[in-house]
Amino acid sequence: MQPLFERLPPWASALVALLAGGAATLAFAPVSWFLAAPLALAVWFALLPGATPRQATVLGYAFGLGFFGVGVTWIFNSLLVFGQAPLVVASLITVLFVLVMAAYPALLAGLAARFLPLARPAGMLALAGGLVLMELARSWLFSGFPWLLFGHTVLDTPLQSWLPLVGELGAGLVVALLAVAVVTVFRPGQRWLGAGLAGMLVIASVALGLVRWVEPGGAPISVAMVQGNIDQARKWDADGIEYSLGIYEDLTHEAGGVDLVVWPETAIPALYVEVQGPLGQLAQSLAEHDGELLVGVFDHQAAGRHVYNSVVNVTTGAGYNKRQLVPFGEYIPLRGQLDWLDRLLAIPMSDLSPGEGDGRMQIAGQMAGVSICYESAYSRHIRAALPEAGFLVNVSNDAWFGDSLAPAQHLQIARVRAVEAGRPMIRATNTGISALIDADGRLLERSGLFTREVVTGSVQPRQGVTPATATGMGPAVLAALVLLMAGAAIRRRAG
Template identity: 65%
Template sequence: MRGLPLPDLSGRWTGGLLALLAGVLAVLAFAPVSLFTAAPLALAVWFGLLVRVQGRPRRAAWFGWLFGLGFFGVGTSWIFNSLLVFGQAPLVVASVITVAFVLVMALYPALLSALAARFLPLHRMEGLLALAGGLVLLELARSWLFSGFPWLLFGHATLDTPLASWLPLAGELGAGLMVALIAAGLVLAAGRRSRGVGVGLVAGVVVVSAALLPLQWTDPDGDPVRATLVQGNIDQERKWAPDGIRHSLEVYRDLTAEAGPADLVVWPETAIPALAREVDGMLEQVAADLPGEDAQLVTGLFDGHRDGDIHNAILTYPGGAAYHKRQLVPFGEYIPLREQLAWLDRLLMIPMSDLARGEDDGRITLAGRTAGASICYESAYARHIRAALPEAGFLVNVSNDAWFGDSLAPAQHLQIARVRAVETGRPILRATNTGVSALIDADGRLIEGSPLFEPATVHGEIRPRSGITPAAAMGEGPAVLAALVLVVLGAAVGRRQARSGDPV
């Protein structure tokens, strides 16, 4: 871009270091820090570096790869903790798997950078807008390919900002597009001739976002649901000890007995490390002892079928309703290419790591209402959550975040759950083993929450909602279409103007 008042930072190592630091900076935009401005600033640095290497795709790919290395290396560092401490993998194995994961994930921004430097006129406004659209397509690919990893999407960072208004309108990808447009505006604002355009773009995104905030897409529907979330805080090693079933039952039964009347008492994912048929009688008795009329126990369990399949499930007592998890975690709940990777299965001491995939739509009857159910990591997949809508009046998510330990992941996971609430216009009951367990309102606000790594019960009310948000009704379509328009038109118009010699 002509007139950028910056020194030449396109050197392989100088620019590479800056790209790496920008990737690390971007992590600060997500929980637990939640410094939103870090997201557009980090993207602006990355975009600005790509402007400097226009026409040099190899150098651009290097910068993009280093940006991804910093971003995923810090943002998903909890994977190492999960494998080493809770998967009991040898240090070398945990290190190799984590490093390999980060290196592969960094290929996504590397590919985008190379394509942008090769095909987009990044020194022009149209090229930068196309790059912003390309970021959305990058996140789409990351959310779907190889079972997907929709974690640390830039739309998640918009919570508690005016840009959160795009979550119910265009989903996490639409909100992420707004972040990318602000970043493009910042790069434009750094150029003398494009300063006004850049400032206008940033201001326009913020003003329009703020104007959309008052819009309500769903309405309260029926009486509030009283809920108690029970957090046992049982260590993974203790949970899977020979007496783990008995111990877990005692912990959750005692905590539940201390709770007051509720319509729903929710225990977390695999609260009892047993097959449902092994503990059905005991859980029926726990449900019968619950205070309150027609109170219902909702718990995570393993549900075994006659055909031998075992599911990670949510079951209800009384009532017998069941939900089977659809999105299993690779290497945690199943081993991809099991025949070829059997050796890895032997190294990772993860119990119940050969589970069957559920085919449910997520709808389950709780407290006489239709709810949308999900288990743990599924909350990161918007497509699974919206499958239960518009019938579901509220959402319930059970999780066992003990796998993450004392890392960034529990806060990031809670942030994702809050995004799902805003996206769908539905409150969420989120029960976890070690925290954060929370009642989340339809606007993403925490009604009540638990501390981390402490036994706790969380009490409160949620109000079911009816109606459907545009994001829940149309999914990623509008955001992806907008991104494609920016990429195609931006590249075409930009190249034509560049050939004619017009200034930016």
């Protein structure tokens, strides 16, 4: 069978790859059409056999342009609206980011065409392993961008059962293997291999779904998440602190008697010491009904002049400082060399210091794993609090993203973390989407987007350890390496 690349002119192959990359984003929230992921990958994979390394690199770059060009358009909104960057600057930075991210699939495709027998099943399997290593690199290099990983798409499908076993990278490998199955089904002489691979993956997924890795531990916790929906610009006005305090205090009084009230990330645009008095009074009134108040606020260390993005349990005084800061949002990398960029962006509190610790905090009489906003995209930060933590708390400020794809994508990532860890998550945001997520990733309660409301419900803490928590990304990376080395070895023997 003639390779697909050889049957199409180069420009047509690049266009197909570009469209496939864009279509792959349909598998992610808010659309969540799971089959778009393996089918889009299958189209891209099918283009690579017969291509030279240079041609394959172009095809990989085209796929990446489509994928990131559609999937991360929210970056433009963050820069233009929240960062108040000029239109030209926001556009250029967004385009540059997409161009850089597209280099990952370009490099993967080029190396695969050079070192793997892509016309054989072993070569395709190795390519699936390469996709996992590509996502690993993207999650780590230059502080990492673990967003739109293919393992996130398995939520609400039978393949979700892979998440607590091998984590998001392992689930991504399963998605890539499904894509390989689709490709081989259409190859003469390989059809039964493709059908068999797909069948085995589905059967294994269903069987894994019968396994229960964790069990209830501790009493349920009643929760109220306060979503103030305060405009970013209004928040930083001269009277922004008093205005924000007034709204959140009023909403908190509406919450009623619950075990825990959670305010979102930087709910109050002030240092904790500046608002400790009124917050303490509110916490005292909640304590009369055995309730605790958890607040997202800035904190500081006077000795080192460090300012942190923090979560403070006002009732007990315990605190947590965000470890994984957002480049160009909470700090400027290489500030000495990129000072000019800092002057173009008007982002408040953009010179923060990273915190330390593992995120564990005693909340409502039980141990919790606390994270802030973007940290939910990093599985290693969530795992650090486990297995001691019986539930997870994530506070976020998704107002950065505006009315874009990102709030739904961020919620999808939070749900993945809950399934991986086998822990429920309390997720409080400024503008939505706030949610109570159970240990199986189901949404128990959720808010609207850009609504002012209080979301109430309860979560059941869990105990036990999922394999993904115990071993992290190790098994997925090992499996990917084995597939990759086996494919490369077959290519070398074939000459």
